[in-house]
Amino acid sequence: MRTLLLRSLFAKPVTVPAPRPDALPPSTEDPLLAELGKALEMRTRKLFGRSITIREVDAGSCNGCELEIHALNNSIYDIERFGMKFAASPRHCDVLLVTGPVTHNMRVALERTYAAMPEPKWVVAAGDCAAGCGVFAQSYATVGGVDSVVPVDLVIPGCPPKPIDLLKGLLTLMEKAVGATKP
Amino acid sequence: MMAMLTGRERLAELLANRAPVAGHKPWPRYEVDSHAWTAVAQALGEGGGDLLGLWGEKDNVHLALRVAGEPRPCVVSVRTRTSDFPSVGRFHPPALRLERALRDLYGFAPLGIPDRRPWLDHGAWGMRAPLGSRPPAARRDPAGYEFLPVNGQGLHQIPVGPVHAGIIEPGHFRFTVNGETVARLEERLGYVHRGVDGLLTDTDIEPAARVIARISGDSTVAYSFAYARAVEEALDVDPPPRAKVLRGIMAELERLANHLGDIGAICNDAAFALIHAHTGIFRERVLAATDRAFNHRLMMDRIVPGGTEDAAPGAPRALQQMIEELEAPFAEIVRLYDDTPSLQDRTCNTGFVGKELVERWAAGGFVGRASGRSFDARRDLPYAPYDEAKFEVPVLDRGDVDARVWIRIREAEQSIALLKRWLDDIPNGDTRVSLPKFEGTREGIAMTEAFRGDVLVWVRILDGRIVRCHARDASWFQWPLLEAAIEGNIVADFPLCNKSFNCSYAGADL
Numbered sequence: 271m272r273t274l275l276l277r278s279l280f281a282k283p284v285t286v287p288a289p290r291p292d293a294l295p296p297s298t299e300d301p302l303l304a305e306l307g308k309a310l311e312m313r314t315r316k317l318f319g320r321s322i323t324i325r326e327v328d329a330g331s332c333n334g335c336e337l338e339i340h341a342l343n344n345s346i347y348d349i350e351r352f353g354m355k356f357a358a359s360p361r362h363c364d365v366l367l368v369t370g371p372v373t374h375n376m377r378v379a380l381e382r383t384y385a386a387m388p389e390p391k392w393v394v395a396a397g398d399c400a401a402g403c404g405v406f407a408q409s410y411a412t413v414g415g416v417d418s419v420v421p422v423d424l425v426i427p428g429c430p431p432k433p434i435d436l437l438k439g440l441l442t443l444m445e446k447a448v449g450a451t452k453p
Numbered sequence: 454m455m456a457m458l459t460g461r462e463r464l465a466e467l468l469a470n471r472a473p474v475a476g477h478k479p480w481p482r483y484e485v486d487s488h489a490w491t492a493v494a495q496a497l498g499e500g501g502g503d504l505l506g507l508w509g510e511k512d513n514v515h516l517a518l519r520v521a522g523e524p525r526p527c528v529v530s531v532r533t534r535t536s537d538f539p540s541v542g543r544f545h546p547p548a549l550r551l552e553r554a555l556r557d558l559y560g561f562a563p564l565g566i567p568d569r570r571p572w573l574d575h576g577a578w579g580m581r582a583p584l585g586s587r588p589p590a591a592r593r594d595p596a597g598y599e600f601l602p603v604n605g606q607g608l609h610q611i612p613v614g615p616v617h618a619g620i621i622e623p624g625h626f627r628f629t630v631n632g633e634t635v636a637r638l639e640e641r642l643g644y645v646h647r648g649v650d651g652l653l654t655d656t657d658i659e660p661a662a663r664v665i666a667r668i669s670g671d672s673t674v675a676y677s678f679a680y681a682r683a684v685e686e687a688l689d690v691d692p693p694p695r696a697k698v699l700r701g702i703m704a705e706l707e708r709l710a711n712h713l714g715d716i717g718a719i720c721n722d723a724a725f726a727l728i729h730a731h732t733g734i735f736r737e738r739v740l741a742a743t744d745r746a747f748n749h750r751l752m753m754d755r756i757v758p759g760g761t762e763d764a765a766p767g768a769p770r771a772l773q774q775m776i777e778e779l780e781a782p783f784a785e786i787v788r789l790y791d792d793t794p795s796l797q798d799r800t801c802n803t804g805f806v807g808k809e810l811v812e813r814w815a816a817g818g819f820v821g822r823a824s825g826r827s828f829d830a831r832r833d834l835p836y837a838p839y840d841e842a843k844f845e846v847p848v849l850d851r852g853d854v855d856a857r858v859w860i861r862i863r864e865a866e867q868s869i870a871l872l873k874r875w876l877d878d879i880p881n882g883d884t885r886v887s888l889p890k891f892e893g894t895r896e897g898i899a900m901t902e903a904f905r906g907d908v909l910v911w912v913r914i915l916d917g918r919i920v921r922c923h924a925r926d927a928s929w930f931q932w933p934l935l936e937a938a939i940e941g942n943i944v945a946d947f948p949l950c951n952k953s954f955n956c957s958y959a960g961a962d963l
Binding site: 328331339340341344374377405406409410 | 573575577578579580583595615616618619620621622623643644645646647648649651652660663664667668669670671673714730733734736737740744750751753957958959
């Protein structure tokens with residue numbers, strides 16, 4: 271244990287550098303509007319402290335997406351450095367991160383989780399199944415993509431999406447959320 | 454002991470001198486009448502052999518089994534008469550959930566089944582028997598499920614799920630507790646039922662492969678491996694030597710990545726986050742290397758019937774380097790686990806499962822091997838490239854969380870040793886042969902060892918098309934034992950026990 275702690279004093283961090291958020295719609299060139307936008311951003315940052323809390327729901331995934339979402343918490347991706355963390359209760363959360371093709375057997379649980387979240391809230395559909403184009407789309411047991419059950423704000427494609435893509439997507443959402451929140 | 458011998462002998466006798474169905478490979482398949490079927494079920498119940506799978510198709514129910522001590526398993530099939538067949542679960546409880554699933558999917562009635570509750574059908578499909586006659590059905594309240602009654606003074610219940618606290622698959626656990634002590638745990642699963650058996654009926658070989666690879670994402674390599682072998686057995690195909698070794702490399706990388714993740718997660722559930730932090734980095738290093746080598750972190754869709762997708766040009770070196778950098782720090786973490794009494798205080802004697810139960814349920818993987826059941830498909834039903842490889846199958850008999858951690862540690866070490874040997878000497882040449890066109894019906898079956906235990910895949914092909922394919926996850930025979938493992942433990946130790954089993958929800962919900 272001692273050697274381990276000692277070594278950690280000299281070791282370099284293993285964390286990957288922050289990815290750039292996915293391209294956002296180009297901001298207006300109008301300096302006045304830009305000013306306004308900045309003020310708004312300041313207010314919302316005050317409101318949220320640039321921090322979002324995420325509730326993850328597997329609504330029928332093969333668990334591949336969960337493995338990669340799990341990885342966001344490891345020291346390499348370290349999602350908490352961006353002010354994002356996963357929480358157990360939907361009542362504490364701003365973002366619902368959903369995977370899977372939404373099975374009929376999970377539909378009610380997903381609806382209830384969404385309903386339990388306070389406003390304002392955002393929904394991210396992670397993975398091809400959640401986007402509605404996975405291999406389970408044509409089945410009696412699935413409802414369809416996440417947007418057929420709850421409104422979706424962002425889709426992160428991939429089978430499964432890599433942790434770095436999930437991180438990019440969530441950062442994009444955070445930028446979007448900061449821009450869109452009504453003061 | 455006498456009863457066990459009788460069951461085994463009776464089973465062997467029942468199957469002797471029968472003519473197997475033509476074109477089923479590599480194990481024989483026998484069509485039997487309902488009397489013989491019942492006798493087989495009784496013999497299984499007396500400990501005569503292992504139940505390896507139970508699945509249905511239109512008008513037929515199939516049962517894969519291995520007579521105790523016999524090198525080769527076999528399949529027994531019975532025709533349903535006006536949609537009923539004699540229950541196996543009546544004599545052999547490991548078949549119960551499989552039969553309940555069969556009833557929900559096909560509308561078959563297992564005669565004499567002691568548990569008549571639905572399993573996969575939560576009343577949300579708008580129909581019954583989606584793979585059978587599909588009569589419309591009114592939707593039911595998904596929470597309306599009759600849990601087994603528990604009576605006694607001072608008992609109360611804790612319902613958990615389907616949405617759990619962490620980033621986990623969904624399922625419902627109903628705990629009945631007395632103070633802090635769990636008197637009974639009952640699982641209710643099926644939430645991630647995606648209709649896999651339906652998608653694996655009447656389809657083509659390639660789309661079926663994509664579904665198979667997504668039954669349980671953490672075992673995607675093992676599933677694709679089993680499916681490819683089953684199809685190859687049916688169609689008499691021998692993949693190229695390079696593909697065989699690449700398959701072994703991918704399967705061991707998958708095992709290594711999962712074991713590393715599990716070891717850390719178990720320690721994390723015992724409030725020892727340090728090990729989790731380190732194994733998280735190890736796991737990530739393995740996946741980064743697999744991504745470079747096979748262009749996919751989980752190696753999905755890399756193994757296909759006929760061979761594999763080829764590895765990237767620099768693959769061996771990238772993987773060798775990863776392993777070189779992993780070995781010493783991993784050994785240090787293992788030492789840390791071994792030297793931390795506060796951690797062992799949580800893992801030792803927690804979540805005990807006895808040998809009798811794992812043998813009766815034929816529980817594979819670390820669940821079986823930590824409780825004294827020495828079975829590993831790689832060694833006991835050998836397939837390429839394991840048939841020519843040397844490796845050990847660690848077995849312990851303590852049956853607790855600690856033993857399941859140690860089995861993973863030892864298996865990770867074995868995986869590293871296998872990888873080092875294979876990476877030194879990957880044969881050159883093609884990685885894929887095209888599948889021949891066959892007329893008529895062909896059937897194939899294969900079992901591979903996934904990180905959590907054996908995966909079985911059976912396939913029937915008619916004129917190059919999949920008539921029916923079925924995959925059975927190891928979790929079917931491990932989930933019920935988790936209910937036994939937690940009995941008498943405290944509620945707070947459930948995450949620890951659950952993680953030490955790490956059963957697949959998706960794999961068993963299908």
